[in-house]
Amino acid sequence: SYWFGSGTPTYLIKMLGKFGVNPSDIGPKQAKASIFDAPTETMTNITPLLYQSGYITIKDYNKILDLYTLDIPNKEVRLGLMESLLPNYVGNETPEATTMVAYLFYDIQNGDMDSALRRLQAFLSTVPYCDNTKYEGHYQQLFYVIFSLLNYYVDIEVRTPRGRVDVV
Structure with a gap:
């Protein structure tokens, strides 16, 4: 760090x-x-x-x-990079964003997906929509950053026989 x-x-x-x-x-x-x-x-x-x-x-x-x-060379660099990019996607909510990611990790590790989803939904509702309409993939990239911070494998725009998945 x-x-x-x-x-x-x-x-x-x-x-x-x-x-x-x-x-x-x-x-x-x-x-x-x-x-x-x-x-x-x-x-x-x-x-x-x-x-x-x-x-x-x-x-x-x-x-x-x-x-x-x-x-990216290692986990430390990946996490540091994603943490430095997070403010670019959430505006001025940076302290709340990093705290939310920590609690989201805790919820997922404890198998409490309902709490994790509620926490993620509450957090995303604080990100102003009107400020983030420069391109279609803004929220897709926000999810990418959040789940990269959780140290999960994340892929976007995954094509399947049934269509395209935004984030996996």
Whole structure:
């Protein structure tokens, strides 16, 4: 947590917005070295900034294809990143948001899904709808951030034979 407290997530959040990157887009991806090891002054996507600041790291290398697999390095970085992104999705309710996530985790761990759902519903009712209509996926990304903070695997836009699921 010291790493995030001493860093500058505000700049990162601004750059994520500039390049149109959602929290769910930060994660496993294949790339050539020229994509992520480029100067940040001339970057045309967010990958060099994420890599050079340590938010993503090299996880694997395919010699045949000359492709690197990049991903968030560990749980500490994932949780810190998602916690720093949460205020961007909930407005000024940051202390309540982090407390809600802790209690939501507690409810789920204790098998009390009714309490967890009531807590989540009450929290989501505090997020102003009119401020978050810039794009359709705002609440989808909010769910992604919340459940990433709970350290659950989260996927979005999952296609099935019966249609598309927003969040799984």
